[in-house]
Amino acid sequence: MNGTPVEQRTVEEPAGRENGNVAGISENRGTAPGTVAFIGYGEAAQAFVAGWGAGRTEAIVAYDIKTDSADAAIVAAKRADYARTGITGAASLAGALAGAAAIFSTVTADQALVAAEAAAPGIGAGALYFDCNSCSPESKRRAALSIEAAGGRYVDTAVMAPVHPGLHRTPLLVAGPHAAAALERLGALGMNAQAVEGPVGAASSIKMVRSIMIKGMEALFLECVLTGRKAGVDETVLASLEKSFPGFDVAGRAAYMMSRAMIHGTRRAAEMREVARTVEELGLAPRMAAATVGWQAEIGGLGLPMENDDYRVLADALIERIPSKDEAA
Numbered sequence: 001m002n003g004t005p006v007e008q009r010t011v012e013e014p015a016g017r018e019n020g021n022v023a024g025i026s027e028n029r030g031t032a033p034g035t036v037a038f039i040g041y042g043e044a045a046q047a048f049v050a051g052w053g054a055g056r057t058e059a060i061v062a063y064d065i066k067t068d069s070a071d072a073a074i075v076a077a078k079r080a081d082y083a084r085t086g087i088t089g090a091a092s093l094a095g096a097l098a099g100a101a102a103i104f105s106t107v108t109a110d111q112a113l114v115a116a117e118a119a120a121p122g123i124g125a126g127a128l129y130f131d132c133n134s135c136s137p138e139s140k141r142r143a144a145l146s147i148e149a150a151g152g153r154y155v156d157t158a159v160m161a162p163v164h165p166g167l168h169r170t171p172l173l174v175a176g177p178h179a180a181a182a183l184e185r186l187g188a189l190g191m192n193a194q195a196v197e198g199p200v201g202a203a204s205s206i207k208m209v210r211s212i213m214i215k216g217m218e219a220l221f222l223e224c225v226l227t228g229r230k231a232g233v234d235e236t237v238l239a240s241l242e243k244s245f246p247g248f249d250v251a252g253r254a255a256y257m258m259s260r261a262m263i264h265g266t267r268r269a270a271e272m273r274e275v276a277r278t279v280e281e282l283g284l285a286p287r288m289a290a291a292t293v294g295w296q297a298e299i300g301g302l303g304l305p306m307e308n309d310d311y312r313v314l315a316d317a318l319i320e321r322i323p324s325k326d327e328a329a
Helices: 043-052 072-085 093-097 109-122 137-149 163-169 179-188 202-231 234-244 250-281 287-300 311-321
Strands: 005-010 036-039 060-063 088-090 102-105 128-131 153-159 172-175 192-196
Touching: 036 093, 043 060, 043 072, 043 163, 060 093, 072 088, 088 093, 093 109, 102 109, 109 128, 109 137, 109 250, 128 137, 128 179, 137 153, 137 202, 137 250, 153 179, 153 202, 163 192, 172 179, 172 202, 179 192, 192 202, 202 234, 202 250, 202 287, 202 311, 234 250, 234 311, 250 287, 250 311
Parallel strands: 036 060, 036 102, 060 088, 102 128, 128 153, 172 192
Antiparallel strands: 005 192, 153 172
């Protein structure tokens, strides 16, 4: 496996009939052969659907475990997501998969293998299963075994950039024995996919190694900015960094990366656990990856999903909420 990109498919998304706005949840069994199914209907899935727009030709159905919650507010919020984006919500995983020709798994990293194993009994023969979750290569290989044994076609899929603003045009990498078929299907959906050489795990390896840098930078920015803010030297430090890295927009980048951790820290921590597992599988110690897990989890667990272009606003909110070292002890 060398992770070399071998082909790119960028086909304009098809125009066609509008898909009606279907509120709530239905069993949705016996769907059309062109149906696209989502397992998990969070940020990534909704971004893809938004990019496809109302002119999409495929029926779209989703199942999200949140609709099984005992909390009525959580269920209502997810049903509202279905209605707002004009898709059908399935009452069960089996209902979502029935008749689906393309299945996108967009759950959290720690639930990716669980989702694949649960999906296997309901997957149709030859259905493409796009595992878009940020998992270690070994986790992807184990998921592939379940899907392939059930007659599905597993596709190692890596989402290589934030889904906003790219939506369905966000760069994807695919790998495995069904990469060619995957490119054809993704191209028909107007998506921006590229195949890499190698078996299942080749695409996820690229994603995992990249995340050491990206999520690690978020952790470094957090510690640098918060410490600088408390010391009263943050503006001087960031100005110095801008001189060292001209054009990087250090202050703007700090605000963006801090907000990503504040909004998605819990999910990022789950991904970084998979990154740490990847590092260990390659015989190295995951020093930075393991530290990033704890920092992302702590920030995500604060319940401060804030966005602001001024890093100082974010830093002050975090400093007010994060317990001091003595308090934490």
